[in-house]
Amino acid sequence: MTSSSPQREFAVEIVRKLRAAGHTALFAGGCVRDLLLGRIPKDYDVATTALPEQVRHLFGHKKTLPVGASFGVIVVIGPRDIGHVEVATFRKEGPYHDGRRPSNVAFCTPEEDAQRRDFTINGMFYDPIEAQVLDFVGGEADLAARVVRAIGDPHERVREDKLRMLRAVRFTATLDFALSDVTANAIREMADQLTIVSAERIAQELKKMLVDSHRRRAIELSQDVGLLRIFLPELLADPDNQELVREESLESTLRMLAALQQPSFELAFAALLHSLPARPVTYDICRRLKLSNEEADRITWLVAHQDDLVDARVQPLSRLKRTLAHPFRDDLLSLLRVKLLATEAEVPPVLFCVEYLANTPQSVIDPVPLISGDDLKRHGLNPGPAFKQILETVRDAQLNLEISTFEEAIALATKMVAVNGESEGNRH
Numbered sequence: 001m002t003s004s005s006p007q008r009e010f011a012v013e014i015v016r017k018l019r020a021a022g023h024t025a026l027f028a029g030g031c032v033r034d035l036l037l038g039r040i041p042k043d044y045d046v047a048t049t050a051l052p053e054q055v056r057h058l059f060g061h062k063k064t065l066p067v068g069a070s071f072g073v074i075v076v077i078g079p080r081d082i083g084h085v086e087v088a089t090f091r092k093e094g095p096y097h098d099g100r101r102p103s104n105v106a107f108c109t110p111e112e113d114a115q116r117r118d119f120t121i122n123g124m125f126y127d128p129i130e131a132q133v134l135d136f137v138g139g140e141a142d143l144a145a146r147v148v149r150a151i152g153d154p155h156e157r158v159r160e161d162k163l164r165m166l167r168a169v170r171f172t173a174t175l176d177f178a179l180s181d182v183t184a185n186a187i188r189e190m191a192d193q194l195t196i197v198s199a200e201r202i203a204q205e206l207k208k209m210l211v212d213s214h215r216r217r218a219i220e221l222s223q224d225v226g227l228l229r230i231f232l233p234e235l236l237a238d239p240d241n242q243e244l245v246r247e248e249s250l251e252s253t254l255r256m257l258a259a260l261q262q263p264s265f266e267l268a269f270a271a272l273l274h275s276l277p278a279r280p281v282t283y284d285i286c287r288r289l290k291l292s293n294e295e296a297d298r299i300t301w302l303v304a305h306q307d308d309l310v311d312a313r314v315q316p317l318s319r320l321k322r323t324l325a326h327p328f329r330d331d332l333l334s335l336l337r338v339k340l341l342a343t344e345a346e347v348p349p350v351l352f353c354v355e356y357l358a359n360t361p362q363s364v365i366d367p368v369p370l371i372s373g374d375d376l377k378r379h380g381l382n383p384g385p386a387f388k389q390i391l392e393t394v395r396d397a398q399l400n401l402e403i404s405t406f407e408e409a410i411a412l413a414t415k416m417v418a419v420n421g422e423s424e425g426n427r428h
Helices: 006-020 030-036 052-059 110-115 139-145 154-160 164-174 181-196 199-210 215-224 247-259 265-272 278-288 293-304 317-324 329-342 348-359 373-378 386-399 406-427
Strands: 025-028 045-048 064-068 073-077 084-089 091-093 105-107 125-127 132-134
Touching: 006 025, 006 045, 006 052, 006 084, 025 030, 030 125, 030 139, 052 064, 052 073, 052 084, 064 084, 091 110, 154 164, 154 181, 164 181, 164 199, 164 215, 199 215, 199 265, 215 247, 247 265, 247 329, 265 293, 265 329, 278 293, 293 329, 317 329, 317 348, 317 386, 329 348, 373 386, 373 406, 386 406
Parallel strands: 045 084
Antiparallel strands: 025 045, 025 125, 064 073, 073 084, 091 105, 125 132
16 A cells, blocks of 8 residues: 555645645545555545535646536546546435436535445545545455445446446456355346446446456356346357357357457457357447447458468468458467467467568568559550459469569569450450
8 A cells, every 4th residue: 555656646645735625535446446455556536525616726727627527526637647636525426317327416424425336345445644444335355355246235236327237247357356146146137227328338348358367257257147148149149149158159259268368459359259240240249339440340350350361371372461461460360379279279370470470571471562553554454343353463473472573563464454355355
């Protein structure tokens, strides 16, 4: 709890300034959990008795943002290399009518504020001045027991915000904790209600799960509590959309996820979806989750081309080079590696590609094309449907080291035009 950083020092200064103005101020939520676990928090949150307008007056309107003033949340802007700190007034919340936001809030004591938080391990406060934990919900005991448990009635916590079901899975998996039976059972009973949560919020949780080293556990737990069938039903249906779990396929997928090493989200998601058709299924899933065009394109391409290098050693150079010149090549090789490992197959295709890349200059793998469409037109060839085919054939010949000069490329193109012309004449 004694480790320091510029971000923590900035948060402590906020606490001191609030205290000096006569307010109670404490670290709150996930940063307290991480500090108690000996981890460096990604960010710091401060909870206080000061009202939002008092926080803004104290730190200045130019140094604060009223991002959630109606819910008591003000962002205090720090130096560029430190970031921001959220300062929230202790509050209790009215009924949740949309499964996400309370209809109203009332400012309250720290004890009351703790009761409206999601899980005990996230419901503690910490006094950085006195180095004292304030725990009104049993969070320290659950941290010691390595358990994720909802505060109070788990059904009520889920009714307040349905996303808490996925958050329970994420915290349990990423922390390598156990999910309390009572909380797990409540999630199973209410899993169908995840459908009212926005796709963006679900995708955000999924991204955090899949880039974490415990990604296999996250997906297994999602299936165990009935959430996987809600946010990725395609994984649990057979090709005829019957409600049958494809256990063998899913087990292979889980092994692939476990074998990935610090993957991007796109690579991990492609591994998760690898057993599905790239189009339309994988692409449609990406669109449903509101992923960016770049993410959707990358994931779909990886799924579509996952087996392109299985026979790399015996492929024509033109095909091999085209794949190894692709910007997603490294992810593709990683995907193939874990797929082969998951099926207990040998990985020589991956080793061959790695060695080829190490020993072959980029200028050989992806050389500047010898000719372009403009070159064909300048040599009297008329643009038409055959243009693309001619250029592709010339490119293949170049990559196969069959030609290496502009003159050879033009000669090949001219020969193709002549052959095509004869073929057209024979058809007539």
